[in-house]
Amino acid sequence: MTSPAQSAHLPLGVEAPRYARSDLTVGIVHIGVGGFHRSHQAMYLDRLMNQGLARDWAICGVGLLPGDARMRDVLRAQDHRYTLVLRHPDGHEEVRVVGSLADYLFVPDDPAAVVSRMADPATRLVTLTITEGGYNLSEATGEFAGDAAAIVADLADPARPLTAFGLVVEALRVRHERGIPPFAVLSCDNISSNGDVARRAFSAYAALRDQELGRFVREEVAFPNSMVDRITPQTTDADRASLRERYGIDDGWPVIAEPFAQWVVEDRFPLGRPDWDLVGAQLVDDVVPYEHMKLRLLNASHQAMCFFGILLGHRYVHEAVADPLIARLLRAYWDREGIVSLPGAAPGIDLADYTATLLERYGNPAIADTLARLAAETSDRIPKFLLPVVRDLLATGRPVDVSAAVVASWARYAECRPDEVVDNRRSEVIAAAQRLSEDPVGFLRDPELFGDLADQGRFVDPYLRALTLLREQGVRVALEALVG
Numbered sequence: 001m002t003s004p005a006q007s008a009h010l011p012l013g014v015e016a017p018r019y020a021r022s023d024l025t026v027g028i029v030h031i032g033v034g035g036f037h038r039s040h041q042a043m044y045l046d047r048l049m050n051q052g053l054a055r056d057w058a059i060c061g062v063g064l065l066p067g068d069a070r071m072r073d074v075l076r077a078q079d080h081r082y083t084l085v086l087r088h089p090d091g092h093e094e095v096r097v098v099g100s101l102a103d104y105l106f107v108p109d110d111p112a113a114v115v116s117r118m119a120d121p122a123t124r125l126v127t128l129t130i131t132e133g134g135y136n137l138s139e140a141t142g143e144f145a146g147d148a149a150a151i152v153a154d155l156a157d158p159a160r161p162l163t164a165f166g167l168v169v170e171a172l173r174v175r176h177e178r179g180i181p182p183f184a185v186l187s188c189d190n191i192s193s194n195g196d197v198a199r200r201a202f203s204a205y206a207a208l209r210d211q212e213l214g215r216f217v218r219e220e221v222a223f224p225n226s227m228v229d230r231i232t233p234q235t236t237d238a239d240r241a242s243l244r245e246r247y248g249i250d251d252g253w254p255v256i257a258e259p260f261a262q263w264v265v266e267d268r269f270p271l272g273r274p275d276w277d278l279v280g281a282q283l284v285d286d287v288v289p290y291e292h293m294k295l296r297l298l299n300a301s302h303q304a305m306c307f308f309g310i311l312l313g314h315r316y317v318h319e320a321v322a323d324p325l326i327a328r329l330l331r332a333y334w335d336r337e338g339i340v341s342l343p344g345a346a347p348g349i350d351l352a353d354y355t356a357t358l359l360e361r362y363g364n365p366a367i368a369d370t371l372a373r374l375a376a377e378t379s380d381r382i383p384k385f386l387l388p389v390v391r392d393l394l395a396t397g398r399p400v401d402v403s404a405a406v407v408a409s410w411a412r413y414a415e416c417r418p419d420e421v422v423d424n425r426r427s428e429v430i431a432a433a434q435r436l437s438e439d440p441v442g443f444l445r446d447p448e449l450f451g452d453l454a455d456q457g458r459f460v461d462p463y464l465r466a467l468t469l470l471r472e473q474g475v476r477v478a479l480e481a482l483v484g
């Protein structure tokens with residue numbers, strides 16, 4: 001058995017870092033070293049380092065939750081190297097050891113050490129994958145929740161912070177005091193306008209410390225927006241075992257991902273950045289068109305396939321897209337509505353290629369994504385992903401038949417399978433679905449989800465048409481009528 005740290009002993013076909021890791025110096029501090037950071041940002045940097053570049057941009061990982069102690073221990077035992085396995089649809093795997101992480105700090109061990117690493121002039125960038133919920137913004141108001149216990153604790157002891165906000169803001173303050181210009185803060189979380197969201201959260205925290213510090217973070221720190229994409233499931237024991245059996249590599253925490261990766265970043269880095277553009281990332285002036293493309297073509301198409309797919313008896317995404325009816329549904333959604341609705345072109349992207357690649361990605365059995373995962377939390381997802389498509393199409397007088405049928409499929413799913421509904425508005429959704437016989441349009445009368453769509457005949461008519469077929473003649477007949 002070989003450890004990922006033993007480059008010389010790795011089996012043939014497994015790529016190892018081609019650079020001397022002792023030459024690396026830290027330029028990036030990353031908070032939230034999970035699967036995605038290691039399959040995405042650290043992988044792009046590793047590619048650059050393999051070309052002999054970016055040696056002064058190595059990553060120091062930071063973990064602050066109790067569960068991150070395990071990541072500290074695993075990485076320390078492997079000299080901060082780990083194995084990345086890309087699984088192709090035909091069963092073939094690309095395996096490489098990634099070496100771009102140079103160090104890892106666990107905040108509870110020594111918060112001041114993390115602040116000093118960030119305050120060091122060599123650190124020019126702080127990056128984040130702290131999850132969608134990690135920005136501490138209230139669902140209801142969108143405001144920073146300054147009364148959360150962890151925030152109150154950091155405000156009471158700001159030199160020994162334990163949250164991402166406390167750490168980053170204290171480091172920015174120390175730099176400012178010493179005349180060191182601020183690092184940029186780059187969110188790589190899956191949130192629309194993630195840089196703007198990060199700016200709001202970090203400057204709100206800073207303002208709770210001091211109004212002037214709040215102004216400084218809001219106005220003088222760069223928070224570029226970015227769009228990230230690569231399906232990276234949680235690592236399982238079966239993944240570790242497969243790495244041992246197939247390659248003889250004993251890795252405490254390898255990362256498994258699909259081959260596809262995309263990263264579009266707004267090019268606003270006052271202290272510079274690695275040349276990510278040389279290894280496949282796109283550096284652009286404006287991320288918004290790329291975000292629209294991803295939300296409306298990828299995320300909304302997940303909604304389009306999941307309820308119809310489940311109602312047809314499928315469990316996995318790759319099974320659903322192998323069903324010609326679902327494949328036709330996705331094509332119809334993209335060609336008739338999703339693509340037509342896009343407000344502007346995303347430069348450098350061919351949308352026919354993009355959607356063909358989506359279909360290929362969905363068909364990858366090695367990723368084993370479930371339709372149930374896509375069907376969870378629909379009341380958060382449909383308003384963000386699908387309804388903007390509907391509104392833009394209605395505003396320009398275009399049909400919305402497929403999108404309306406997707407909403408009908410959600411209603412039918414909640415009616416037939418109430419026990420499976422996982423949603424923060426579960427009871428409201430199920431109650432409305434149980435009344436479909438008497439009041440089919442009632443399902444749409446939730447203004448927080450649907451605005452005034454229940455009063456828009458051009459949406460309600462195709463919704464009712466699809467719902468009636470779904471309820472009276474079944475899902476195959478309804479889909480044939482829509483896309484047959």
Ligand code: NAD
Nearest residue numbers: 032033034035036065129130131132134189190230231232
């Ligand atoms: P993961 O569970 O492997 O890792 C999550 C990491 O985030 C852990 O290190 C955890 O400690 C840290 N974290 C969680 N909450 C935090 C908080 N409040 N403050 C600081 N750190 C916190 O998950 P992952 O797959 O790496 O995904 C992380 C994020 O990456 C997602 O939430 C998403 O925004 C983004 N992303 C993931 C994928 C994917 O396919 N996994 C794809 C695109 C984007």
